Amino acid sequence: EPHTSRVDVERAGVEIARAVARGGEHGGDELIARVVAAIRQLDTATTLRGILDALTDGASGEASRVATMLVDGGMLRRYRHHGFGPGLEPVDTPVEGAPLIAGAIEVRQPAKIPAVERVDTRVPPFMRVPAGHVGQVIPLVVGQEVVAVVYVEGLDRTGTQTGEPVWAQHVEVLVR
Secondary structure, rough: OOOEEEEEEHHHHHHHHHHOOOOOOOOHHHHHHHHHHHHHHHHHHOHHHHHHHHHHHHHHHHHHHHHHHHEEEEEEEEEEEOOOOOOOOOEEEEEOOOOHHHHHHHOOEEEEEOOOOOOOOOHHHOOOOOOOOOEEEEEEEOOEEEEEEEEEEEOOOOOOOOOOOOHHHHHHHHHH
């Protein structure tokens, strides 16, 4: 399997710049400054824990809710989260009970989680996306192995935007 290269990350950065130029939800200079600051924080991390902390912090600057979960055999273990109200926090979850997450882990690619129209028992309660928002599970791959998944949720794109919301592109760049 090919791994994510610097070219892929640079390509994703170009996509963010294009989204900003199309009139993303934040001012262009402010967004690019946040992307650079988050990537610098990742660059200074020397341990997996440091990387996961920097990733969660960077993602929480863009998404309304973030949960970083460690992959431990067949379980997702709560590591860090941001933006969840009382009683809605992430909990340890069996991967097999969440097919959307299991699929993202298997193919090592992000998976969208649509807003819930009715309760979907295949999605853990903390990943149930409210109307007007969009969720995404992004696997964190190290040496061809998924070591963690990052769940992010935020406002869906506005009526004039096309493609992914700008915040979602930023988070994907950080994970890659």
